[in-house]
Amino acid sequence: MTLPVCLVGLWCVQTGLMEYSLISHNRYARSFSPVKKKLVLLGIMLFLWVYMAYSCVGYCSTMPSMMVDYRAKETQTAGKRTDNSGVDLMSKLLFKPQGWVDLETDYDEPPIRTASRDLLNDEVEIDRTEDWDEIRGEHKSPDQSPMSSFSNGSGSKKLPQAIIIGVKKGGTRALLEFLRVHPDIRAVGAEPHFFDRNYDNGLDWYRDLMPKTLEGQITMEKTPSYFVTREAPARISAMSRDTKLIVVVRDPVTRAISDYTQTLSKKPDIPTFESLTFRNRTTGLIDTSWSAIQIGIYAKHLENWLQYFPMSQILFVSGERLISDPAGELGRVQDFLGLKRIITDKHFYFNQTKGFPCLKKAEGSSKPHCLGKTKGRTHPNINPEVVQRLRDFYRPFNMKFYQMTGHNFGWD
Numbered sequence: 548m549t550l551p552v553c554l555v556g557l558w559c560v561q562t563g564l565m566e567y568s569l570i571s572h573n574r575y576a577r578s579f580s581p582v583k584k585k586l587v588l589l590g591i592m593l594f595l596w597v598y599m600a601y602s603c604v605g606y607c608s609t610m611p612s613m614m615v616d617y618r619a620k621e622t623q624t625a626g627k628r629t630d631n632s633g634v635d636l637m638s639k640l641l642f643k644p645q646g647w648v649d650l651e652t653d654y655d656e657p658p659i660r661t662a663s664r665d666l667l668n669d670e671v672e673i674d675r676t677e678d679w680d681e682i683r684g685e686h687k688s689p690d691q692s693p694m695s696s697f698s699n700g701s702g703s704k705k706l707p708q709a710i711i712i713g714v715k716k717g718g719t720r721a722l723l724e725f726l727r728v729h730p731d732i733r734a735v736g737a738e739p740h741f742f743d744r745n746y747d748n749g750l751d752w753y754r755d756l757m758p759k760t761l762e763g764q765i766t767m768e769k770t771p772s773y774f775v776t777r778e779a780p781a782r783i784s785a786m787s788r789d790t791k792l793i794v795v796v797r798d799p800v801t802r803a804i805s806d807y808t809q810t811l812s813k814k815p816d817i818p819t820f821e822s823l824t825f826r827n828r829t830t831g832l833i834d835t836s837w838s839a840i841q842i843g844i845y846a847k848h849l850e851n852w853l854q855y856f857p858m859s860q861i862l863f864v865s866g867e868r869l870i871s872d873p874a875g876e877l878g879r880v881q882d883f884l885g886l887k888r889i890i891t892d893k894h895f896y897f898n899q900t901k902g903f904p905c906l907k908k909a910e911g912s913s914k915p916h917c918l919g920k921t922k923g924r925t926h927p928n929i930n931p932e933v934v935q936r937l938r939d940f941y942r943p944f945n946m947k948f949y950q951m952t953g954h955n956f957g958w959d
């Protein structure tokens with residue numbers, strides 16, 4: 548298309564210029580033939596018309612291709628089904644579609660729910676911003692590196708071979724974002740919630756959320772509510788008994804306060820942490836029906852998983868060490884996944900303002916990257932007596948958990 552247009556254009560311009568020079572040279576010598584004048588005019592008009600048509604074709608043809616590229620990137624990063632939908636990314640992210648990938652992590656699953664207390668934590672419909680910064684970041688700065696476009700275009704979508712199944716507020720987002728730096732890991736950014744909320748959509752739906760991977764690359768996702776979902780172990784095992792499971796665990800007391808802080812940030816009118824902790828404040832009876840408390844009874848939830856998976860297939864990451872020594876924990880995770888230790892100390896720096904380790908370069912970017920403001924919130928001060936009472940409550944469960952995992956996490 549370009550060559551003929553240019554030739555026509557050049558011819559017209561050349562003819563026009565020649566005629567112009569003829570006109571100017573012989574302006575006073577002889578009058579210019581009207582036929583030639585018309586021809587020149589026609590030539591210029593033809594040129595202009597061809598040029599405009601060409602510009603329009605060029606412009607229009609770039610539009611669909613831009614959309615295709617963008618959607619491909621979105622599918623890869625947010626895991627949304629977009630290839631045929633024609634719905635743009637922003638509207639999907641801003642207006643949560645029915646039964647779709649949720650941007651939040653916070654959803655307390657039935658095994659341990661009771662209606663009254665969980666109303667406090669019923670964040671299915673409200674907490675769509677919890678991981679927003681990270682997920683939005685993926686779309687804001689599409690990876691332009693040649694390697695990334697290579698991997699975007701080829702490969703195929705596979706069911707995840709490894710899943711971060713918990714725990715809520717354990718540091719799951721930090722772990723996933725750090726892992727994504729590894730060239731052999733491809734992960735969906737948003738939480739699919741397939742094995743708890745979206746199971747009826749079927750495995751094809753789930754697979755379609757995943758980014759494309761090449762041979763040897765591992766597909767991953769994270770949904771922290773799986774750990775406390777009674778049906779999740781059987782369902783994951785039915786997908787593949789070989790699925791590797793990763794659980795980021797954190798001191799259950801701090802985890803409960805973190806959970807409460809998150810709810811408080813969205814519902815400032817909820818009762819105090821202290822009043823929610825007790826079923827009966829006078830007797831000091833802990834309310835284990837409150838999900839913020841219930842999630843931290845790790846030993847109990849783990850028993851459910853061990854019905855379907857051997858311990859060797861579950862890796863426990865310390866949420867505390869993920870902050871104090873991210874490279875060390877990432878080393879363990881890479882070993883567990885059978886990957887080369889590519890993510891090392893060199894990838895992290897401690898950001899004083901944030902108060903947390905951050906990536907020197909995030910996936911697909913050359914800029915430093917810290918997690919968003921919903922990660923690392925300031926916790927409210929909790930009555931030390933209540934904290935102590937909770938410590939006493941969790942101690943036997945923690946001991947059991949250390950025994951089961953063969954690892955002392957040092958919470959007591």
Ligand SMILES: Nc1ncnc2c1ncn2[C@@H]1O[C@H](COP(=O)(O)OS(=O)(=O)O)[C@@H](OP(=O)(O)O)[C@H]1O
Pocket residue numbers: 652653677678714715716717718719720721771804805806808866869870903904905917918921922923924925
């Ligand atoms: N590097 C880094 N940056 C920021 N935050 C970090 C990091 N590593 C771990 N954490 C801790 O992660 C806590 C949030 O955990 P999750 O990402 O699992 O939360 S969620 O369940 O997905 O909502 C979050 O909990 P809060 O401090 O209570 O906000 C952090 O303490």
